[in-house]
Amino acid sequence: MEDDRITEETNYSRVFARGSTITFVGLILVSVSQLLLRIFLARGLSEAMFGLLFSVFTFFSLLNVFSHLGLNQAITKFVSGYNADNEPEKIRTSIFSSLTTVIGASLLVSSLVIVLSGFLSSYYFESPRAIPLLIILSVWFFFMSFHHFFTSVFQGFKDFSGRTLMRMVRNFTPFLLVIPTIYFFDLTLNRAAVFYLLGPVFSTVGGYWLLRRRRPNAVSIFPFPLSRPMLKEMLAFGVPLILAGFAGTLIGKIDTVLLTGLRSLRDVGFYQAAILAKPMLTFLSTSMAVPLFPIISELWTKEEIDPLREIISRLTKYTLVLSVPVALLFFAFPEEIIRIVYGSRYLAAANALRILAIATVFWGIESVFGGSLKGIGESSLVLKSTGSAAAANILVDLWLIPSYGATGAAAGSGVAFLVGLSVSFYYSKRKLKFSLPYRSLGKTVLGGMMILALAILLKNYLPLSLWLKIGSISLLCILIYFFWIFGTRIITEKDLDILESAVFVPDRIDSLLRRMCRT
Template identity: 25%
Template sequence: MNKELSTVTKQSGMVFTGKIIALIFGLFLNFLAARFLGAEIYGKFMFVFNFISFFPVLVLVGLQQGLVYFIPKFDDNEEKAQRNNLITFSYFLVFSLSLIVITLIYFNSNFIAAKLLNSPQLEHLLKLMAPLILFIALGQLSQGVFRGIKKIKFYVFNQDILVPITKIIVLIIAIILGSQLYSLAIAFYCSLIFGTLYLLTTVYRLGLLSKFSLNPLKHYKELLKFSLPLLLTGFLAVISQRTDSLMIGYFLNETQVGIYDIALKIGTLSSFILVAFNTMFAPTISSLYHRNDLATLSSMYKAITKWVVGVNLITFSVILLFGQDIMHIFGKEFIAGSTALVLVGIGQIVNAGVGSAGYILIMTGNPHYEMYLNFLVVFINVTLNLLLIPLYGIEGAALASLVSVAIANIVKLLLVYRKHRLHPYNLNYIKLICSIVFSLLVTQWLKSLLTLSWYSEFILLSLLLVLLSGLIYYIFGLDTEDKMVIRSITKKINKK
């Protein structure tokens, strides 16, 4: 187990570093957009972008996950030609489907804006943004390729450094030149085109492409047979994630979409650590399962989930104490989203609490469970949004998201235990939770005593909460796996 945990942690450490950098860039980008464009213009862009985001999942037809599952099966040199055929076929199929979907949206933009978005004035923005589908889809497919060959550093560099930096530079230039509504669209275009070219060039340079051929038809069918159920799974997941913003735009207005989007982005910041571990843990799950080494898989599941839970609990503690101050950073009009921010944060704790349960189901050959669960979640989420948004506004949307996320993750956890007798918990969680709760109470006490400016209190006490939680757990709670995770991540970060 030590070897596998060390390998996943080192590789996840690189993703972790990239996600930290991406969080900083992402927050700065959102700050620029919110401060200089305002909630209404920012909300218009995000309203259309959330709608556009449904379609990359459709054109991917689950291939990004399918490649993660199939590529490790072709590790031998004599099988690399078959691997390259699968990768080339996947790119060709996604490219072709993207062009078809973009064309359909362009020629039906009037109907979509008026009937589906309930905002006819968004037709031109919808036409402008439709081609983003192609670049988003190719980028997500490339993630599956790099995860499959366990060289995720190329995707991390692109997604977390190259693309965000390009977005920020282009957005600043667009704002200086006086562009308002289309400035974010221009920034996204430039960054995604640049990033897609980098990813495709890297795939070609690594020798992962071949001449397109239909000869290995059997392998293509196997890939699609595994991937197609994940198409519905992925699409339902996107519906669950984007429904609240879309329905806020439909029932309320674009300004509320902008406020809620900032709350959602801040509230889900801590998900980066789960993404980091899952990115490299997924191929390891498949490998351990095929070797029938469930004992190692169980130990890794416990160690990784505990770290994910710890980061999410600390982040939520900061949100609980300084929710209004955090939203104030983006402008006074965004303070209205502070309650929604807290509700989103609770949902993230539930999501973190089951760790990689969803990936365990998929990578052990049970993707259909994800599909069934997503059906349930979408039904609950849409129903609750229909009921709660007209009554409670963005807080109703956040509550609907919280309930649906909680139900989905609890069921995933139960399914993993039923199928494989795996769960992520041990007694060390008690030490972790006690460390964070004690730190939260101390920080709250100091907050009641201090009379500093809101931003000074936020910065100083947030740092104190994080450092105190980490110090107490380091002294009283670290076990062998924790120390290994720390060493592996530290080595990888220092090396990079």
């Protein structure tokens, strides 16, 4: 029995590792394309127009939960469970029953925004240029509901390559269209919005085609299966996640909303520049959190608790190990990074970038505990966690934004991420009774503080050019951190076994890493 348990843990660890690797590679490409797109937009538009564009995006992101009523998370859980029980007809029924509801909800929200576009442009955005932007992005919002739904279906099937391909198509489309426009035409606000619109259109068509190829029985339209009892069951799981999702969207997004209302669009532009730390850091945790949800759901359904606890413990450690060095290098070089990426016009965002670099580490670890709670069906506890974080975010923002602008908004996000981490850890620990490798986590933080001190010291005394200074210091710090995590046995041979199950590791490198683990 013990051998069977170990084999079961290893199998799930391999599935998890492969899913994480695929998602990780995809998120790197997506994050790079998003970063480059923001750079081109920031340089092609004025600070105010750059701020207006992302103010409208933030407005729609707050409405996102009303377009799916929690059914995106529900479809991942139900598809995963039905797939584990080998019930293809229930999979198909759950997909189409929930999809019809998503279509109706997203169409209603999009139509309302179009009708109210004049009012919103006058009394909230305070710019007539917001009207066409709201109309174009209302259509974008409608197609995004399809995009999110189909990526959730792929996630439920543990088809992480399909999910990643859809995300890449959506993000690369506007990026590839903006570049030639900047060089050969004038980049206007409305053109940029149309390019964003085409992203989910192409990804939805491609995603449905890919599902038909890989899971033809799951998405065949005829006969069109609908089940009201099944939809009620899915909504019972998903409805608490509407509020949780809204609260989760508020975290970080409310910063932009309140900046728009309490400060100038220029301040919004500064904050959007600082946010570059978030995708660059959260892709590390997201790449592991994406496969976590369906795997936890399946393990919980099968009542296999020991592998579940093992995955949570390891994922927490990996998230911290991967996030710490990148976050601390952002903390050490905020002015230099902003000058390189956006230019000196955005240097006012340096302190906000420094705060967000640390804050996103908290949010990355929170995604492990929050994803675990969703996986076991405790959507009400997810609501408590995200609701507490959102409330903290709003209170701190209202206190600090009027005086400190983008820096105050970043502080609000930091407090929210820490509150969310604390609450989700408390509830997931109480429900699942897992243990964490506290010694490894402590040694990881200590190693991070060492390289931060070294980076700041060398930054102030090395007489090198900007690029050479950042490159050489970053390389040295990462090498020291690498030897630290192996030398102090934060990373063990079991971790290397999981790595090998996900990606090819040359024999020489594998042998070297294992010797470092034993030293």
